[in-house]
Amino acid sequence: MMIKRIASVDHIKIDSVILSSVFQIGDSQQITGISKALAVQREAEIFFDEEGEYTSYPIFFEPIAFQPEVETLMSSTQNINPILKVRNIDIIGVSSSSVVHLGNTCNVTMESRVKHIRQLLPRPERND
Template identity: 55%
Template sequence: MLQRTSSVDKIHIYTIAFSSVFEIGDSCFIKGFSRAIANQREAEYFNAKEGNFSVYPVFSEPIPLIPIEENITMQTTQLNPIIRVQNIDIIGVSSSSVIHIGNSGNISMEARVKHIRQIYPKNSGTQG
Protein backbone atom coordinates (compact mmCIF):
# COMPACT_ATOMS: atom_id res chain seq x y z
CA MET A 1 0.00 0.00 0.00
CA LEU A 2 1.31 3.44 -0.88
CA GLN A 3 2.05 5.52 2.17
CA ARG A 4 1.10 9.16 1.87
CA THR A 5 0.10 11.81 4.34
CA SER A 6 -3.25 13.52 3.75
CA SER A 7 -3.56 17.15 4.78
CA VAL A 8 -7.02 18.76 4.68
CA ASP A 9 -7.42 22.33 5.95
CA LYS A 10 -11.22 22.34 6.20
CA ILE A 11 -14.04 19.82 5.67
CA HIS A 12 -17.75 20.59 5.94
CA ILE A 13 -20.28 17.73 5.79
CA TYR A 14 -23.93 18.79 5.99
CA THR A 15 -25.47 15.34 6.64
CA ILE A 16 -24.25 11.85 7.48
CA ALA A 17 -27.03 9.25 7.70
CA PHE A 18 -27.92 5.55 7.70
CA SER A 19 -24.76 3.80 8.95
CA SER A 20 -22.35 6.05 7.07
CA VAL A 21 -18.87 6.77 8.40
CA PHE A 22 -16.54 9.76 8.42
CA GLU A 23 -13.05 8.39 9.08
CA ILE A 24 -9.88 10.39 9.62
CA GLY A 25 -6.71 8.32 9.71
CA ASP A 26 -5.39 5.14 8.18
CA SER A 27 -7.54 1.99 7.91
CA CYS A 28 -6.57 -1.62 7.31
CA PHE A 29 -10.06 -2.70 6.21
CA ILE A 30 -13.30 -0.87 5.36
CA LYS A 31 -16.53 -2.79 4.71
CA GLY A 32 -19.79 -1.02 3.94
CA PHE A 33 -23.09 -2.86 3.59
CA SER A 34 -26.57 -1.51 2.90
CA ARG A 35 -29.87 -3.03 1.85
CA ALA A 36 -33.28 -1.47 1.34
CA ILE A 37 -36.77 -2.20 0.03
CA ALA A 38 -38.33 0.81 -1.69
CA ASN A 39 -42.08 0.33 -2.17
CA GLN A 40 -43.87 3.04 -4.15
CA ARG A 41 -47.65 2.87 -4.29
CA GLU A 42 -50.30 4.89 -6.06
CA ALA A 43 -52.61 4.52 -3.04
CA GLU A 44 -51.63 4.95 0.59
CA TYR A 45 -51.51 1.48 2.12
CA PHE A 46 -49.24 -0.04 4.73
CA ASN A 47 -48.82 -3.76 5.28
CA ALA A 48 -46.91 -4.55 8.49
CA LYS A 49 -45.79 -7.92 7.06
CA GLU A 50 -43.73 -6.28 4.32
CA GLY A 51 -40.00 -5.80 4.54
CA ASN A 52 -38.75 -9.38 4.71
CA PHE A 53 -35.45 -9.35 2.80
CA SER A 54 -35.37 -13.16 2.45
CA VAL A 55 -38.42 -13.05 0.13
CA TYR A 56 -36.45 -11.25 -2.60
CA PRO A 57 -33.57 -13.12 -4.32
CA VAL A 58 -31.69 -9.86 -4.97
CA PHE A 59 -30.63 -9.85 -1.30
CA SER A 60 -29.24 -13.40 -1.26
CA GLU A 61 -27.70 -13.84 -4.72
CA PRO A 62 -23.91 -14.04 -4.57
CA ILE A 63 -22.00 -11.20 -6.15
CA PRO A 64 -19.59 -12.55 -8.74
CA LEU A 65 -16.05 -11.42 -8.01
CA ILE A 66 -13.92 -12.17 -11.02
CA PRO A 67 -10.32 -12.79 -9.96
CA ILE A 68 -7.63 -10.63 -11.50
CA GLU A 69 -5.23 -13.00 -13.20
CA GLU A 70 -3.10 -10.46 -15.03
CA ASN A 71 0.48 -9.87 -14.01
CA ILE A 72 0.89 -6.24 -13.10
CA THR A 73 4.28 -4.61 -12.83
CA MET A 74 4.25 -1.22 -11.19
CA GLN A 75 6.98 1.15 -10.19
CA THR A 76 6.17 4.38 -8.38
CA THR A 77 8.17 7.36 -7.31
CA GLN A 78 6.60 9.69 -4.81
CA LEU A 79 8.26 13.04 -5.30
CA ASN A 80 5.93 14.59 -2.73
CA PRO A 81 4.34 12.07 -0.33
CA ILE A 82 1.80 14.61 0.95
CA ILE A 83 -1.68 15.07 -0.54
CA ARG A 84 -2.81 18.61 0.29
CA VAL A 85 -6.44 19.70 0.01
CA GLN A 86 -7.64 23.13 1.05
CA ASN A 87 -11.41 22.63 1.33
CA ILE A 88 -13.89 19.73 1.06
CA ASP A 89 -17.62 20.52 0.98
CA ILE A 90 -20.03 17.53 1.04
CA ILE A 91 -23.83 17.84 0.89
CA GLY A 92 -24.67 14.34 2.12
CA VAL A 93 -23.37 10.86 2.87
CA SER A 94 -25.94 8.06 3.11
CA SER A 95 -26.59 4.32 3.10
CA SER A 96 -23.36 2.85 4.49
CA SER A 97 -21.12 5.18 2.52
CA VAL A 98 -17.67 6.15 3.72
CA ILE A 99 -15.80 9.45 3.64
CA HIS A 100 -12.21 8.53 4.40
CA ILE A 101 -9.19 10.78 4.71
CA GLY A 102 -6.09 8.60 4.96
CA ASN A 103 -4.61 5.37 3.62
CA SER A 104 -6.72 2.23 3.12
CA GLY A 105 -5.63 -1.38 2.82
CA ASN A 106 -8.78 -3.21 1.65
CA ILE A 107 -12.16 -1.71 0.83
CA SER A 108 -15.37 -3.67 0.19
CA MET A 109 -18.68 -1.88 -0.40
CA GLU A 110 -22.05 -3.47 -1.16
CA ALA A 111 -25.52 -1.97 -1.64
CA ARG A 112 -28.65 -3.89 -2.61
CA VAL A 113 -31.98 -2.20 -3.25
CA LYS A 114 -35.29 -3.75 -4.35
CA HIS A 115 -37.57 -1.17 -5.99
CA ILE A 116 -41.28 -2.06 -6.15
CA ARG A 117 -43.90 0.10 -7.88
CA GLN A 118 -47.56 -0.74 -7.35
CA ILE A 119 -49.90 1.24 -9.58
CA TYR A 120 -53.47 0.77 -10.67
CA PRO A 121 -54.23 -0.40 -14.23
CA LYS A 122 -55.33 2.54 -16.44
CA ASN A 123 -58.91 1.21 -16.87
CA SER A 124 -59.56 0.04 -13.30
CA GLY A 125 -61.78 2.99 -12.39
CA THR A 126 -60.11 3.17 -8.99
CA GLN A 127 -58.48 6.41 -7.90
CA GLY A 128 -56.05 6.95 -4.97
Protein backbone atom coordinates in the same frame (compact mmCIF):
# COMPACT_ATOMS: atom_id res chain seq x y z
CA MET B 1 2.72 -2.98 2.86
CA MET B 2 0.69 0.21 2.87
CA ILE B 3 2.43 3.54 2.31
CA LYS B 4 1.82 5.77 5.31
CA ARG B 5 1.23 9.48 4.89
CA ILE B 6 -0.07 12.37 6.92
CA ALA B 7 -3.45 13.73 5.80
CA SER B 8 -3.96 17.46 6.29
CA VAL B 9 -7.32 19.10 5.53
CA ASP B 10 -7.88 22.84 5.98
CA HIS B 11 -11.67 22.83 5.67
CA ILE B 12 -14.32 20.19 5.09
CA LYS B 13 -18.10 20.49 5.03
CA ILE B 14 -20.28 17.40 4.70
CA ASP B 15 -24.03 17.80 5.12
CA SER B 16 -24.79 14.10 5.66
CA VAL B 17 -23.15 10.68 5.79
CA ILE B 18 -25.77 7.93 6.04
CA LEU B 19 -26.66 4.30 5.29
CA SER B 20 -23.41 2.42 5.90
CA SER B 21 -21.19 5.11 4.42
CA VAL B 22 -17.72 6.08 5.61
CA PHE B 23 -15.92 9.40 5.99
CA GLN B 24 -12.25 8.70 6.72
CA ILE B 25 -9.27 11.00 6.98
CA GLY B 26 -6.06 9.03 7.32
CA ASP B 27 -4.94 5.54 6.49
CA SER B 28 -7.06 2.46 7.09
CA GLN B 29 -6.42 -1.24 6.71
CA GLN B 30 -9.96 -2.25 5.74
CA ILE B 31 -13.28 -0.52 5.05
CA THR B 32 -16.48 -2.57 4.74
CA GLY B 33 -19.96 -1.15 4.22
CA ILE B 34 -23.20 -3.00 3.54
CA SER B 35 -26.54 -1.28 2.99
CA LYS B 36 -29.87 -2.94 2.19
CA ALA B 37 -33.06 -1.01 1.46
CA LEU B 38 -36.61 -1.99 0.63
CA ALA B 39 -38.57 0.95 -0.81
CA VAL B 40 -42.31 0.64 -1.41
CA GLN B 41 -44.26 3.43 -3.06
CA ARG B 42 -48.06 3.20 -3.07
CA GLU B 43 -50.95 5.28 -4.28
CA ALA B 44 -53.26 3.72 -1.66
CA GLU B 45 -52.40 3.06 1.98
CA ILE B 46 -52.88 -0.70 2.05
CA PHE B 47 -50.61 -2.76 4.28
CA PHE B 48 -50.15 -6.52 4.41
CA ASP B 49 -48.96 -8.68 7.33
CA GLU B 50 -45.64 -9.97 6.02
CA GLU B 51 -44.33 -6.92 4.26
CA GLY B 52 -40.80 -5.74 4.57
CA GLU B 53 -39.15 -9.16 4.82
CA TYR B 54 -35.81 -9.12 3.03
CA THR B 55 -35.98 -12.91 2.61
CA SER B 56 -38.90 -12.47 0.19
CA TYR B 57 -36.61 -10.89 -2.42
CA PRO B 58 -33.63 -12.78 -3.94
CA ILE B 59 -31.76 -9.51 -4.60
CA PHE B 60 -30.88 -9.34 -0.90
CA PHE B 61 -29.23 -12.76 -0.57
CA GLU B 62 -27.97 -13.78 -4.01
CA PRO B 63 -24.16 -13.75 -4.22
CA ILE B 64 -22.58 -10.87 -6.08
CA ALA B 65 -20.43 -11.99 -9.00
CA PHE B 66 -17.10 -10.20 -8.70
CA GLN B 67 -14.63 -10.15 -11.55
CA PRO B 68 -11.57 -12.18 -10.59
CA GLU B 69 -8.25 -10.41 -10.40
CA VAL B 70 -6.35 -11.58 -13.44
CA GLU B 71 -3.44 -9.21 -13.38
CA THR B 72 -0.62 -8.84 -10.88
CA LEU B 73 0.96 -5.42 -10.81
CA MET B 74 4.34 -4.64 -9.39
CA SER B 75 4.94 -1.04 -8.50
CA SER B 76 7.32 1.08 -6.56
CA THR B 77 6.39 4.47 -5.12
CA GLN B 78 8.55 7.02 -3.42
CA ASN B 79 6.78 9.84 -1.64
CA ILE B 80 9.25 12.68 -1.31
CA ASN B 81 6.70 14.64 0.73
CA PRO B 82 4.53 12.17 2.69
CA ILE B 83 1.80 14.76 3.35
CA LEU B 84 -1.57 14.55 1.62
CA LYS B 85 -2.67 18.21 1.59
CA VAL B 86 -6.26 19.22 0.81
CA ARG B 87 -7.50 22.81 0.99
CA ASN B 88 -11.28 22.55 0.77
CA ILE B 89 -13.91 19.83 0.39
CA ASP B 90 -17.66 20.52 0.15
CA ILE B 91 -19.94 17.46 -0.06
CA ILE B 92 -23.73 17.51 -0.03
CA GLY B 93 -24.21 13.84 0.85
CA VAL B 94 -22.65 10.39 1.01
CA SER B 95 -25.08 7.49 1.05
CA SER B 96 -25.64 3.78 0.51
CA SER B 97 -22.27 2.15 1.12
CA SER B 98 -20.11 4.97 -0.23
CA VAL B 99 -16.70 6.19 0.88
CA VAL B 100 -15.09 9.61 1.17
CA HIS B 101 -11.50 8.77 2.03
CA LEU B 102 -8.36 10.86 2.22
CA GLY B 103 -5.46 8.50 2.71
CA ASN B 104 -4.52 4.93 1.88
CA THR B 105 -6.59 1.77 2.22
CA CYS B 106 -5.53 -1.80 1.62
CA ASN B 107 -8.99 -3.40 1.26
CA VAL B 108 -12.37 -1.82 0.51
CA THR B 109 -15.57 -3.83 0.21
CA MET B 110 -18.82 -1.96 -0.35
CA GLU B 111 -22.26 -3.34 -1.17
CA SER B 112 -25.61 -1.64 -1.65
CA ARG B 113 -28.76 -3.56 -2.54
CA VAL B 114 -32.06 -1.77 -3.14
CA LYS B 115 -35.43 -3.22 -4.11
CA HIS B 116 -37.90 -0.59 -5.36
CA ILE B 117 -41.57 -1.54 -5.55
CA ARG B 118 -44.27 0.70 -7.01
CA GLN B 119 -47.86 -0.31 -6.37
CA LEU B 120 -50.21 1.76 -8.49
CA LEU B 121 -53.98 1.68 -8.58
CA PRO B 122 -55.59 0.19 -11.71
CA ARG B 123 -56.35 2.80 -14.34
CA PRO B 124 -59.56 2.73 -16.38
CA GLU B 125 -58.97 1.88 -20.01
CA ARG B 126 -59.20 4.79 -22.39
CA ASN B 127 -60.98 4.44 -25.73
CA ASP B 128 -59.55 7.20 -27.88
